[in-house]
Amino acid sequence: MDLTYPDAAEDFRAEIRTWLEENLPDGWFDDDVQMSAEERSRFNREWPQKLFEGGWICATWPEEYGGKGLTTMQGVVLSEEFARAGAPMRGDFFGDTLVGPTLLQWGSEEQKKEFLPGILKGETSxxxxxxxxxxxxxxxxxxxxxxxxxxxxxxxxxxxxxxxxxxxxxxxxxxxxxxxxxxxxxxxxxxxxxxxxxxxxxxxxxxxxxxxxxxxxxxxxxxxxxxxxxxxxxxxxxxxSTLGFERGQSATTGFRRFQTEYELMVEAARANGAIDEPAIRQRLMEFHTRIQILRINGLRNLTATLNESKDRGTAALGATNKMFWSEMHKAAMELALDIHGPAGMLVDTGPGSWPGSTRDERRDGYPVSQMMSAFFFSRSETIWGGTSQIQRNIVGERVLGLPKEPKPDDPSTNG
Known part of the structure; x- marks a missing residue:
């Protein structure tokens, strides 16, 4: 597993960082920055066009189809820098991350000409x-x-x-x-x-x-x-192929969301005294440890991809990582509830900004804090994208070579 990136990749990282600093709104990198609803709405409208003008939407696509033709390593560095800055990287996730790459692999030339330009410009959802x-x-x-x-x-x-x-x-x-x-x-x-x-x-x-x-x-x-x-x-x-693109996009960046949640939990536990409880400290360290495992597995996955490795161990990473992080996050959000206590369940006293929340502050809805919204969503994460049970079957049957799970209607399994 490689833990250091080539010099050329670090030079490219500096180029991306400079572009982000020049194009993100003033104050974006300040710790106490607060955007009004109007400012956020304007940013959401204008950002896809800036991405397009910078050539960052679908930058790993071949140049003949509107991309920059970035290498795998450059694409990873690009994702990492946008994640570090907390900047949206795409116009439409389903378009440029899932169906776009699928069309590049399987689509006809007519389909590519019809649909790829709209995905690149962020005009088609x-x-x-x-x-x-x-x-x-x-x-x-x-x-x-x-x-x-x-x-x-x-x-x-x-x-x-x-x-x-x-x-x-x-x-x-x-x-x-x-x-x-x-x-x-x-x-x-x-x-x-x-x-x-x-x-x-x-x-x-x-x-x-x-x-x-x-x-x-x-x-x-x-x-x-x-x-x-x-x-x-x-x-x-x-x-x-589409599902493969979905699971491979965040190999070295997916852990960052959980790292932010961990830091918010530690801050809250220190503020209300929950950090003094041995069980809370132990659960925080378990969460921290699992985040580091997820980060290292991302680097393993990147190394295998760059080396075009086909061994069974690396082939299992997609299934094991999905199963690992989703189950980890369900436990972590239960920890967040225990740290904040009953006050965390109320929209007025619960934590404000929280990564992974699906709550839209611009509309009236069920009155919960963003932390509670993220808690609700975490319940679904072991289901979508392949349930944990299915991921275990994949690892057991395709990687470990265990016998296939018997079907309920298989007469050979009946006594």
Missing amino acids: WCQGFSEPDSGSDLASITTSAELDGDEWVINGQKVWTTQGHHADYCFLLTRTDPDVKKHAGISYMLVPMKQDGIEVRGITQPDGTAEFTEVFFDDARCPKDAVVGGVNNGWKVAN
């Missing part, structure tokens, strides 16, 4: 249509259907937990295009316009009043015949 009410962990069991009608696909079915579905212009959607073959073999990956008759989006309100998750209903919705990415009935392979 996307959502992900994978999970269904009865197809979450077993994603291959989806039933949303697409049937060809002339030059268009006709889509019927339902998706759930579709983040930002009410704002998206397009959905990258998994559909069943052949019901008569094995379930993994009859799936297609489509790019579907969301603003059309035949699509209904309903928000799923969470305990803190937010509704960024939605359920989406397709009733004879349509998309062009050539909207399939990677070929008809090849959607399972394409979707796995």
